[in-house]
Amino acid sequence: MLRLLLLITSVSAFAPATFGILRPSSLHAADPMQKPLTPTDYMAVGLACCFAMNDNGKLNEAWIFEPLTAGSLETIEHGIETSYKQVMALAAEDFFEGDLNEPTGIKIQNLQALGEGYEVSLCDNVIERSLAASRTFRRREEAKSLEFNEMSDEYNFSVERKRILNHVVEVNDADNVKQDMSIDVYGREEEGEGEDLKNQIEALEAA
Numbered sequence: 247m248l249r250l251l252l253l254i255t256s257v258s259a260f261a262p263a264t265f266g267i268l269r270p271s272s273l274h275a276a277d278p279m280q281k282p283l284t285p286t287d288y289m290a291v292g293l294a295c296c297f298a299m300n301d302n303g304k305l306n307e308a309w310i311f312e313p314l315t316a317g318s319l320e321t322i323e324h325g326i327e328t329s330y331k332q333v334m335a336l337a338a339e340d341f342f343e344g345d346l347n348e349p350t351g352i353k354i355q356n357l358q359a360l361g362e363g364y365e366v367s368l369c370d371n372v373i374e375r376s377l378a379a380s381r382t383f384r385r386r387e388e389a390k391s392l393e394f395n396e397m398s399d400e401y402n403f404s405v406e407r408k409r410i411l412n413h414v415v416e417v418n419d420a421d422n423v424k425q426d427m428s429i430d431v432y433g434r435e436e437e438g439e440g441e442d443l444k445n446q447i448e449a450l451e452a453a
C-alpha cells in the first residue's frame with residue numbers, strides 16, 4: 247500500500263496578465279465543460295496494465311498512462327477491479343505542455359514517479375482525452391480523492407479482464423512528448439471497459 251506525496255520541480259511561468267484581451271474561447275464559456283482549463287484544474291492520471299500482441303501472437307503486458315474521469319476515479323476508489331495499478335493527481339499546469347487552451351504535449355517528466363519501474367506508453371489521443379477528463383472534475387469536487395502530486399496504489403488491480411491494445415509505440419524518452427508523437431496505442435477495449443465500469447457501478451448501487 248502506498249500513498250505518496252511527490253514534489254514536482256517544474257517551474258511554471260507566472261501566468262501572464264490578460265488585461266483587455268478577450269480570448270475567443272472565453273466567449274462561449276458559460277458551460278463548465280466548455281471553459282478553458284486553468285492552471286489548477288484537476289488531472290488524475292492512471293497507470294493501466296493493458297496487453298499487446300507480439301510478433302509471435304503472444305500477449306505481452308503493455309503499460310499505459312491514461313487520464314481518468316471523475317467517474318472512473320470514484321469507481322476505482324470504491325474497490326472495483328480494474329486495470330489501474332496506480333493513480334497520480336496533477337494540476338493541469340504540471341500535466342500539459344504549452345497553452346492550456348491548446349496544449350502541445352504532456353510533461354512526461356512529471357509522471358516519472360507514476361511509471362517508475364514500468365515501460366509506459368501514452369494512451370491514444372492523450373491530449374484531447376485529458377482535456378475532457380479534467381473538466382469532469384469541475385462538477386465532482388468530491389471525486390478529487392488525491393491531492394495534487396499525490397500518488398496511490400490502494401486500488402483493486404486486476405488483469406483478469408484483459409484490455410488489448412491494437413499496437414504500442416514505446417515512449418521511453420524523458421523529454422516532453424509532442425502531440426504529433428502521441429500515437430495510436432489505444433485499443434477498442436476502452437469503450438468496453440467504460441461500459442463495464444458503469445455496469446459495475448450500477449450493480450453496486452443496486453446492491
Ligand SMILES: *[C@@H]1O[C@H](CO)[C@@H](O)[C@H](O)[C@H]1NC(C)=O
Pocket residue numbers: 325326327402
Ligand atoms: C476486488 O474485487 C473483487 C471482485 O469484485 C472482490 O472480490 C475483492 O474483494 C476486491 N478486493 C478488494 C481488496 O476490494
